[in-house]
Amino acid sequence: MSFTEFKHPLIVDKLTRMRKADTSTKDFRENLNEIAGLMVYEIARDIPLSEIKITTPMGETKGFTIDVPVVIVPILRAGLGMVNGIQELIPTARVAHIGLYRDEETLQTHQYFAKTTKDIAEAYTLIVDPMLATGGSAITAIDIVKKWGAKKIKFICLVAAPEGVKNLQKAHPEIEIYAAALDEKLDSKGYIVPGLGDAGDRIFGTK
Ligand code: URA
Numbered sequence: 001m002s003f004t005e006f007k008h009p010l011i012v013d014k015l016t017r018m019r020k021a022d023t024s025t026k027d028f029r030e031n032l033n034e035i036a037g038l039m040v041y042e043i044a045r046d047i048p049l050s051e052i053k054i055t056t057p058m059g060e061t062k063g064f065t066i067d068v069p070v071v072i073v074p075i076l077r078a079g080l081g082m083v084n085g086i087q088e089l090i091p092t093a094r095v096a097h098i099g100l101y102r103d104e105e106t107l108q109t110h111q112y113f114a115k116t117t118k119d120i121a122e123a124y125t126l127i128v129d130p131m132l133a134t135g136g137s138a139i140t141a142i143d144i145v146k147k148w149g150a151k152k153i154k155f156i157c158l159v160a161a162p163e164g165v166k167n168l169q170k171a172h173p174e175i176e177i178y179a180a181a182l183d184e185k186l187d188s189k190g191y192i193v194p195g196l197g198d199a200g201d202r203i204f205g206t207k
Contacts, residue, residue: 035085040126
């Protein structure tokens with residue numbers, strides 16, 4: 001069971017910009033992608049490498065190359081806001097998609113879209129969603145990705161609520177969870193406090 005909160009000054013500064021209510025859609029999106037990249041730079045330390053022979057202008061030597069497929073799985077739609085920042089660092093990463101919505105009456109999570117990649121069973125899989133609120137979407141997304149055959153799965157969010165971390169750890173104790181910040185609590189409507197509002201609306205400029 002692991003939960004890591006990133007407290008690097010670059011991440012804290014960018015997240016503070018994102019939290020401000022008057023930050024523009026463009027700045028919000030740019031900071032989100034930058035934070036996602038900074039987080040993955042650290043998280044990806046355990047991606048396996050394999051040794052290869054290469055020829056430099058000076059002659060033969062050995063090098064190391066990433067040995068496994070990397071698959072990013074954004075939970076639609078807000079998770080899309082983290083994909084570009086990760087692909088800037090790992091351009092060969094494929095992108096699977098999971099679309100979920102919550103029935104406002106039953107509060108159950110339902111899947112409306114899911115598309116995997118051909119190599120997910122061997123992949124280093126990064127599920128991304130900016131807000132880990134109740135944990136319902138994250139738990140369902142991990143259930144789906146496990147059904148696809150993924151074995152090495154990490155969950156990356158921007159802001160987590162204690163309730164979401166607890167629920168996710170209970171449902172999937174072996175999954176490593178990473179957040180830029182662990183906030184105080186959820187409000188009665190399931191929003192994270194202090195949070196940053198509705199991440200999807202702020203990424204896409206909707207209302
Ligand atoms: N989803 C969001 O976009 N924001 C929250 O605070 C909680 C869930």
